[in-house]
Amino acid sequence: MLNSNKLRYLFSSDKKLYQSVKNIFGYYPGNIHLYKLALRHKSATTKIVNGVRLNNERLEYLGDAILSAIIADYLFKSFPYENEGFLTEMRSKIVSRVSLNKLSRKLGLQYLIRSGDPSAKAKSAGGDAFEALIGALYLDKGYNFTSKILIHRIINIHFDIELLIESEISYKSKLNEWGQKEKRNVIFKVEEEIGEKHKKQYLVAVEIDDKIISRSQDYSIKGAENLAAEKAWTKLEEEI
């Protein structure tokens, strides 16, 4: 005999979403409402309940933290002989906006996100929705399950860790090579040291012909330079 949950599923307009979650993460969701909320971009907010906007921002806040913790653990155990500076840098590469937006496109989240602003899909709505989905998964199934899914279905499949380690230098050198070829003056400037001693971050700007193109911060100058270079590179690619 079919129970009411199964009936609800079979005749539900959410059937597509059940299937999508299964395709992406490898399991059927328990509470489908969490996943629906995770895919609702703030531009598609239709209701405000007791002062809370019904969109994915709260879940994104939660998912962002859970994602960081799981990746921190994963890297801690994967690299027993690396210092915390390396681990911090590697994590920021994995969870950077650029990286999560790319991931969300690979996962096809653009077809699932509800958005009231057509341009939002092209911006960081994808990465945000991915984080919100992690928040939903965590509330639905708990930390250990989320960790297993994230590592086996996402990190191991969609990230090339060896490549990420190398990518440390590649954007900065890419940008410098481009500057030499195009006779443009590319400069990296440390503008600011932010935060307290042990957690100090560096704010680095990329200037091309004396015009600031991008800024980024990180726990090392090298890391910040590279993140800023990556941003600048993305901008240049868009312009070309």
Place this chain on the structure above:
Amino acid sequence: MLNSNKLRYLFSSDKKLYQSVKNIFGYYPGNIHLYKLALRHKSATTKIVNGVRLNNERLEYLGDAILSAIIADYLFKSFPYENEGFLTEMRSKIVSRVSLNKLSRKLGLQYLIRSGDPSAKAKSAGGDAFEALIGALYLDKGYNFTSKILIHRIINIHFDIELLIESEISYKSKLNEWGQKEKRNVIFKVEEEIGEKHKKQYLVAVEIDDKIISRSQDYSIKGAENLAAEKAWTKLEEEI
């Protein structure tokens, strides 16, 4: 009959540490070596093994992430009718350096930390060690156990959430009131907007008589102002 673990415990020079962990967190540790490492400040690094400095920096990196995730979850569930801006601000109040240093003094971590630099104990070594202990606890007992301990033995006992909500305005107004009384010119300046759209942070400086006293960043101008005001206030208190 005593088993070897128990024997090791009873005759161990780590007996004091076993008891301290029990006193602080309410349980006896499994792998005592993790906790010992968590209490070793970088100034007391005596060995480098395969390039890794044997001190609490790696554990601090891990614990920082786990702490953030658990607090994010706790606030998410405690405040179902607050938007993510509020949750983000509340979390940064709980896990700020100032707050964790205070907590570590309450817990008496200064008596347990091994440090090669006497001044380190007065600085942020306490907060760092607390984060590293959370990393040790997580590796020793897992996420769910860590979450339970952290909420029941630390948050519920050592933090007054209602007071924290109110503290939002108190440092800024404290500083302004002091300025009026002392005829000093206190100014808050937004110097920089850092990061990408949806995760934008504001860098705010506190100036007293045109001299920059402190800087802080946060996801809202209000939050950054308050953190910067708190830092400035701490400095003023030290000077008096």
